[in-house]
Amino acid sequence: EEDIMEGLRESGMEDSACTSGFSVMIKECCDGMGDVSEKHGGGPAVPEKAVRFSFTVMSVSVLADDEEEEVTIFTEPKPNSELSCKPLCLMFVDESDHETLTAVLGPIVAERYAMKESRLILSM
Template identity: 90%
Template sequence: EKHGGGPAVPEKAVRFSFTIMSVSVQADDKEGEVPIFTELKPNSELSCKPLCLMFVDESDHETLTAVLGPIIAERNAMKESRLILSIGGLPRFFRFHFRGTGYDEKMVREMEGLEASGSTYICTLCDAGRAEASQNMVLHSITRSHEENLERYELWRTNPFSESADELRDRVKGVS
């Protein structure tokens, strides 16, 4: 635990997720690709689809390997394969290109309007607090969307029920 009060929990909330960054078309007889879609906000919760969410110590390589190993193996298998879809009665071939990028949680919290790392609420995708996370450090589910974070931010900004700071903080669960 770096900051904050409550039970000690591992330093990191690990989120292994994917985003479709871009879709391009390349004709068989052409060398260049033509982009038909590019994700403008690749780290947004609207486009970043979580496959796994857990709390873990960065140095706990056994747990990380056990949980993420199958996902990484599937990704590696997809790198070597082609997806064939019938579009308009003609087979179309698709290949997958993976790019791995890590985002710092501090940056994500700042961009999504969430409290800093000392917050009672330790995750940007669920309402888990330190006490809950200390009891269950592996199995967590996505319990809120980007839209809900925006709604909570608006509640924090306007305080329509004239609540105290502590009451308001409890209502928005880490969004500020």
């Protein structure tokens, strides 16, 4: 929120100029984390693999009421940094097991499609 407000100020806009909404570009990522097994007691290692599904807000743009083109008011300076990558789901599954991945990520994908045309109202 602070970055958005700063971007508005740098563009010479007031928050009241943004009645038509924001456009947000998001990068999604699903990474295999490899073997995350632990040794239990004196027995053999229990092989476990994990997958992390995450997203990064890449940019935020706004179309001011009196403008014809959108103005970008936020761009992620480090899009590949773990600090900007927000995990949504961490699961113990082998990334090559597509059937299980599809079952686990299905609700997240459905939520994403529902959000594409939704509106989020923030008080600024």
